[in-house]
Amino acid sequence: MALTYCCADGRITKVSEEISKLPPQIQERLLRLQQLQQTLQTILAQKQQVELELTEIEQALSELQKIADDTTIYKAIGSLLVKAEKTKVTTDLNERKELLNVRVQVLGKQEERLRGQLKDLQTRLQKELSPISPS
Numbered sequence: 644m645a646l647t648y649c650c651a652d653g654r655i656t657k658v659s660e661e662i663s664k665l666p667p668q669i670q671e672r673l674l675r676l677q678q679l680q681q682t683l684q685t686i687l688a689q690k691q692q693v694e695l696e697l698t699e700i701e702q703a704l705s706e707l708q709k710i711a712d713d714t715t716i717y718k719a720i721g722s723l724l725v726k727a728e729k730t731k732v733t734t735d736l737n738e739r740k741e742l743l744n745v746r747v748q749v750l751g752k753q754e755e756r757l758r759g760q761l762k763d764l765q766t767r768l769q770k771e772l773s774p775i776s777p778s
Contacts, residue, residue: 680761
């Protein structure tokens with residue numbers, strides 16, 4: 644566990660020493676809380692990345708609707724631009740959009756589940772720590 648300092652009652656104490664004085668079950672719950680928070684941050688970052696890609700695809704599809712079917716377009720493949728048919732690119736983008744929409748839904752459900760677990764664990768820890776905390 645990382646060694647962190649905080650100020651309590653005007654004196655600086657080591658947080659890890661304070662935590663080590665807690666019962667093992669509470670230490671485990673605090674560790675679980677930290678893991679859940681990290682997992683939630685990862686899920687939120689992934690969701691944001693997928694939503695950004697969705698926005699880009701929607702913009703590309705919008706631009707494709709504005710051009711004629713026989714207009715020459717190019718598709719980026721890695722660092723190359725390759726000539727492509729508008730219908731094929733539109734189909735590929737729509738398929739990718741569907742896939743990303745499903746991914747956003749899955750990530751949203753994971754986020755919701757994690758937030759619920761975090762809330763439950765925080766409530767439980769607050770109840771368990773309240774008799775320990777000085778009033």
